Amino acid sequence: MRDGTLRAERLWKRFRSDRAAYGLRDQVRRLSERGRGGERWRWALRDVTVDMEPGDSLALVGSNGSGKSTLLKILGGVMYPTAGRLGVAGRVGMIVDVWAGLHHELTGRENLFLAGSLLGLRRAEVAARFDEIVDFAELDHALDRPAKFYSTGMKMRLGFAVASFLEPDVLLVDEVLAVGDARFQQRCLNRMRKVLADGTTLVLVSHDLAAVEATCRRGLWLQEGACVHQGQVAETLARYRQWVEEAAEAAVAFLPGDVRLVKAAVGPGPGDAHARADGPLEVALVVESDEPRTAAICLGVSEGTAAPAFVLRHQARLRPGETEVRCSIAHLPLPGGRFYVWVGAFDGREDVLPWQPAARFDVVGPGLDPAPPGVVRPAPVHVEATWETGARR
């Protein structure tokens, strides 16, 4: 196998379902249970296969507890599978949380060597790149201060700076993009893109679907430890988003609050079956309140998650009983696809109607232009535009 190849065939992993307790008494009890075949297990991974060539990039998505981190740990050799075959060629780098190895009593300088060692760098390698790493982390002024006096951002920069000088054949990254400020995230992404360009195999776990889409070519969606879909990242994410939305819809029809949502309808208006990109859209809501109140009705449109592409807000006076609220959008700034309307009502101090998905609709129209690699497009917005290119006059 060439360096950077990763083959995981039919991985299974189980944990004790009572894994909280590890006292002597628990162990004795387990021994007696084992004799009677009464041990309790919980499967965290069921029959998952991952096959990657050097330079491939794979995003692991799924809800919390779906087995993403377990899979990553097994691929990284930190954890052993219960069943299955695993082959990884070349040097493996794993970044779980970037400051895991730091010790708060040690100074930045001491921590830099420690973190490098724990990530698999030789001390000589750290020493040779010391200035570069310190530069990258922007920590030269705080190098001899104990890490306990560092801000979260400083710790993160220190950890990531060391990690980014790791030059593995296979890089496994868990949720580092979720933390840190915008600049730090962009740096991580840039670094990740460079790593990919160098031919490193990348497996990325993240809840930030936009970042995942910008970085990875392939996607793997895990649900209760089993693979639901594996394929092109856009396809995997589209299915996953739809599932997230449907699960949210199924769980609660309409969430209760001081104000209740009675009915929600969305459509392009009379005489048209489908909403069109850049066309009109109308949302009709019926809300019910026990007492008269003034509330800000908020409408959001998203691809599936609670984070909307855009939000519209309207101060409305609600009478006791049912009130109809209508919102007309003249030019819908969305590309073709399936979208969801989220609704909430707020009276300044608290939400009187919790933020919730209310209806879904399909848009007919052109898809989005792809973003350059590594560039995050946080929300799908369709913009009518015309281009002209020609010789400069």
Next chain:
Amino acid sequence: MSSEPPAELLFRRRIGPRRALRELWAVREVVVSLAQRDFLVRYKQTFLGVLWAVFAPLTLVLVFSLVFERVADVSTGGAPYALFAYLGLLPWTFLSTSLSQGGLSLEANRHLLNRVAFPREVFPLATVAAAAVDLLIASSVLAVLFVAYGVAPRPTSFWAPLLFAVQLAFVLGVALVASVGVVYARDLRHLIPIVLQIGLFATPVAYGMEAIPSGWRLAYSVVNPMAAVIDGLRRTVLWGSPPRWDLLAAASLGAAAVLVGGYVLFKRLETGLADIA
């Protein structure tokens, strides 16, 4: 979908001694880094700093001098009692620090167990290495004691490294077993200080080997290699004779058994460590 993997797919980790040692050699620098961390952290922001490494054995010498020299009348073969006791306390403190810190090393690094992939024995090894640095520092006091009592170490002292090697094997084995045991059964951590307390008095640290009936010495050295090591140190450094070879052989046997058995047990239980961390 089936709810259990087919039997032929079950994962068995096969790791022979050669591969285990090769993997360990590959991460030797991690051991150094962790030992450095443990050592730095232990003495950081303490008033006496590394002097604490000297302080522990020195206070015990003081206490022993008061109690054993006056009350129990220990025969030291003509050597000053403080020197006699300190030669016992040096290796004992090394064992005691290694076992108490090494036993908790996996537990203390729990957050790293499911984040890094290197062989887990680096954690107990690093604590033993840090304790060895303590031993080195504490040994310097020996020089002071020799000067203070106007005694010189005997030329047979050159046997000391051999004795240290036997002890190191024993200490490593004990630390490996204790560290993995504490993770799997937390109660064991409370057992360590008790064992050490009993051990301090059950081992000829404050007194000499003569206190143990001569027929028992050989068997005792197998079970507790520390006895033969300390006795050997006193013979070679203070009395100018070689170590008792029969006792040392017995001790080597015991130490080797603990080290090999401990390492095998450790590697066996290592596979599941990340699952419980």
